Amino acid sequence: MTTSLRRKVVFYTLLTLTAFLVFAPTFIAFMMSFMSNQEIMTGQIIPRSLTFDNYVQVFQRFPLMQYLLNSLIVSLLIMVGQLVISSLAAYAFVFIDFKGRDLIFFIFIATMMVPFEASIIPNFHTIRDLNWIDSYPGLSVPFFAMAFGTFLLRQHFKQIPKELKEASEISGIGDFKFYLTVVLPVAKSSLVTLGVYGFLTSWNMYLWPLLATTDDRFRTVQIGLRQLQTQEQLNEWGVIMAGAVIVVIPTLVLLFVGQKKLQQGLTEGALK
């Protein structure tokens, strides 16, 4: 009885302490976004009075709305593109038996060994030659094909009984119809997992949007934040933090809602 109580005390102490440390940078940023510049400069911790001034300022002085819209469009495009293209590929790997399948499968594995940075220079030239600099396709299309997503979905498609496929073949249902009406609905939860993952990573992308945009009309929020930081000359921390908080909120919410699913998906990616 006493040992279990002591154990509880030890664990709760450790948990609270570490959670406090891990969350501190985020918490501080949140607090600062509600503080006046004077309060920040004098080293206040808790704001005396909540002011939304920083938020008003950041929207007034920067095209933050445009950045947010761009990020939303690009992330949704990448998410949908990845879901469609990965699920089609995963379908072929599970349900269609044909010559050359193993070779293509090997090609998919090989793609995981090539870091994006190794192909970024020619990719930049390709996008430039296609006139895709400062455009949504230029920001999204290079990320549509995805080996990780294909493997994750393949793992789930495999659990669909083969008899179902045979029965549908007998009643004359074609592959594409079977894919649309049976496979996709059954694998809905893994599609959601992959979707959340795709959205998160696209929203947070940094290097490619930095190269592929030169114009505020197409810049994403991450690059917007970079602009904000360099232009503000580090004097108005409240405004910068307000911008950072706005950038972080959509992904934090998505993470909190989809944490369980994401964790399952990532673990499966690690183990299967």
Next chain:
Amino acid sequence: MNQVALPFKQIEANDLERMTKKQKRIKTFKGFSFLAPSVLLFSLFLFYPLGRTIYLSLFLTNSSGITTVFVGLENYQNIFLSPIFLKSLQSTFLFVLYTVPGAILVSLFLAIIANEKLKGIGFFRTMYASTMGISTAAASVFWLFLFHPTIGWLNQLLNVIGVAPIGWLTDPEWALISVAISTVWMNIGFTFLVLLGGLQSIDYYLYESADIDGAGYFYKLRRITLPMLSPTLFFVITVTFINAFQTFGQIDMLTRGGPQNETHLMVYSIYQEAFMNYQFGTASAQAIILFVFILVLTIIQFKLGERKVHYQ
């Protein structure tokens, strides 16, 4: 396979053969059409550019990336003679050395204490996972303030305990360590989530039978938890390794490669060489070196993880 669909009349042997051949062709066609979008995109944005990078690395180029003079392996020779690139390699290895064990040990500790069945544990898990939802750019902004020489919290804390302030991002002795600290923090969310998933998939029965034998907490940790977790641990280590080699955003936001090139990591070096100096040839050679590092790491992961990684 599809005999039911065949006509009931007697079928000649070679007819049957022709049918199955035709069916095979249809299947192949179907298979390729489902895979075509992926294969096309991989070719255009991954394999072609990889080949092109190798090709570029053997040339000098003009500022728009058109090859001018074939120089063979000279670009490679030059970068390995360049003190800046050698410094960059050294910094990258040091950075890997700081961030990989740092992120793994912290996350492993957090995952172990967050795997206890306690009331309200979900809250703590969410806190730990939270850094995964924070982008590199935003996290860099957070840390830029914490590292601020006068109003930043870290120096204020040092001030309270009577230690002289540190130039976290401006002192060549500290800059790489500071960037590494912020990177470990950014990585915690992802590594924690994966490790927690690994811990939760360990069969509870193992612990029950250890309990019957009267095993203590640390004994179970050493003899059950860590060995059972090793495949997940291995995966996370490789991913963190590869991520460390690919670090760019926090460098660009926090230090721009400075002070005195202390934080001039490989990807930042490639970026500068290609998109600021327009030296696409040498930049490509550097990119190929990076590719080789990551290739080797991935192959090691596949080989050593083979028993656990079943793709086929």
